[in-house]
Amino acid sequence: MTIDVATGISRILKEEGVGWVSTFPVCRVNNALGREGVPMLMMRDDRYAVAVADAFSRITAGSRIGVCTFQGGVNAAGMQYAYAGMAQAYEDGSPVLCITDGVPAGSSGNSQYDVASAMKTVSKWFGYLDKPERTPELMRRAFTMLRSGRPGPVILAIPNATATYDETADPYHPVKGWKSAPDPADVRAAVDQLLRARSPLIYAGEGVIYAGASEDLKALAELVNVPVITTLKAKGAFPEDNPLFVGVRGDQVAHYLNKSDLILAVGSSLSPGRFSHGIPDPAKKTIIHCNVDELHINKMYPTAHAVIGDARLTLQALRQEMSGRTPGAGRNAGNVAAEVKAARDQGLARYRQVMNSDEKPINPYRVYGDLMEVLDLKNSFVTHESGNTRDQLSTVFDTLIPRGFLGWGNVSTLGFSLAAAIAAKKAFPERASVAVTGEAGLGYMLGNLEVLLREKLGITVVHISNGGFAGYGPGFWGPGHDPFTHRVLGPDEVDMSKVIGALGFHTERVSEPAEIIPALRRALEINTSGRPAYIEFICCQYPVYGQWVGRGEG
Ligand SMILES: Cc1ncc(C[n+]2csc(CCOP(=O)(O)OP(=O)(O)O)c2C)c(N)n1
Ligand SMILES: [Mg+2]
Secondary structure: OEEEEEEHHHHHHHHHHOOHHHHHOOOOHHHHHHHHOOOOOEEOHHHHHHHHHHHHHHHHOOOOOOEEEOOOOOOOHHHHHHHHHHHHHHHHHOOEEEEEEOOOOOOOOOOOOHHHHHHOOOOOEEEEOOHHHHHHHHHHHHHHHOOOOOOOOEEEEEOOOEEEEEOOOOOOOOOOOOOOOOOOHHHHHHEEEHHHHEEEEEEOOOOHHHHHOOHHHHHHHHHHOOOOOEEEOOEEEEEOOOEEEEOOOHHHHHHHHHOOOOEEEEEEOOOOOOOOOOOOOHOOOOOEEEEEOOHHOOOOOOOOEEEEOHHHHHHHHHHHHHHHOOOOOOOOOOHHHHHHHHHHHHHHHHHHHHOOOEEEEOOHHHHHHHHHOOOOOOOOEOOOOOOOOHHHHHHHOOOOOOOOOOOOOOOOOHHHHHHHHHHHHHHOOHHHHHHHHEEHHHHHHHHHHHHHOOOOOEEEEEEOHHHHHHHOOOOOOOOOOOOOEEEEOOOOOOOHHHHHHHHHOEEEOOHHHHHHHHHHHHHHHHHHOOOOOEEEEEEOOOHHHHHOOOOOOO
């Protein structure tokens, strides 16, 4: 049967199990999506269209692919705005599918903005559908890229959505995605080294989450009796109530990174950016690098041994080899758990103290501590914003299940937390979903808040309202990092709870520490009926949090 390209794409998306597509209009495949019954989540700008789909892929660990559409072609206004979302997805390695209009044949010289070159800089693959009958071929290739290897965004440009082809000529079959298992010799070499190490440390990255390997990570860590740290993006890959969990950041993490003689990195590229640890004295440590992508080997640090393959298959192979070598008993290394506990207690002491603070304005840690108390940490979702909320929550928030918390942002684009909280609600409707933001993140979100009301997305935005932009190092304020560009109108001048309340959100403004828990409870309860909530906590400026090892605070 002859169909047009847009209809073909819509049908293939359905075959691939895509349940909805986020969008900002216009895109020439949207009408076909509508006709074919693919629901569209219409955001209020193109960046958020990408970010919601991106976050959906992250939160489901790529088991459900987020798909978005936005305007491209000769009038690529949408694409220019969506670029920020794609750059963030590419930077963080998220398997999101972006569909846009392509520049039609004959029009490639019309505009100044070169679509193809721009898109290639932010994608794992940029496909251009130059012939209608190639629709199944390009979609197959796209889903192969999305479901195999190192994750990353794929962009498809459709220059002529109404061109037709024969749907029966090359019938589409969904793509399963493929994994590879490591070389047994590399596994043996890694275990040799592990058995020889005095003070090994597991450094877990987001690849563990994408591989669905959290249980395997825990099993290996317990067998080998090795402490574990996770990256920001992998927060939750290892249960944070496990006695071997050291942390994401903070003094105790620095202590273990410094003292370790062997780093077993699993599912991390080990290429630290602004929001991750460097490896101190790398030449003096043995680095075993387990990764799906061989091009990460010897990237920034000398790799002693590489184990290439899927993180789950790798962890299983390491565990099996270790059990075989140590008759099932693992590595006897003394009371590692007690040492970890002592280091964690010491590292977290100053935060635990302010988590119980009654001071006014409210200390932000009191809000985080109360949030942990109110939420069912095995059945909820929390994410941070760029700014102090990232730094503070990643220091103290207890994450007990993978994606109970989404850490994001090798480069952290303000505003992403709203997209993440929406995606979490779409992925796990029964879970409470909370975005914690400062005023800068809130500013980015404002135009998109209508979506939550229209779509009845019961999420809670927690605003740590401190009247200024913090940011890096000692904060933007006072003698801190950027003293000239930190002050905005704060809670004394603007009542954001009234502004957002007028839109239709349930809103509250809280300045009493004792009111934090009741206010959060009310918001979460109201969320269950599909109504979004915004709570403004009047907080002090408190730029205190765990540091990244080996990073300048510039
Ligand atoms: C798109 C984008 N532009 C600029 C920045 C740089 N930046 C990081 S944090 C921040 C200010 C954060 O202030 P606020 O939201 O009030 O958070 P606080 O730390 O006060 O809680 C800025 C401007 C960024 N992360 N993203
Ligand atoms: Mg602020």
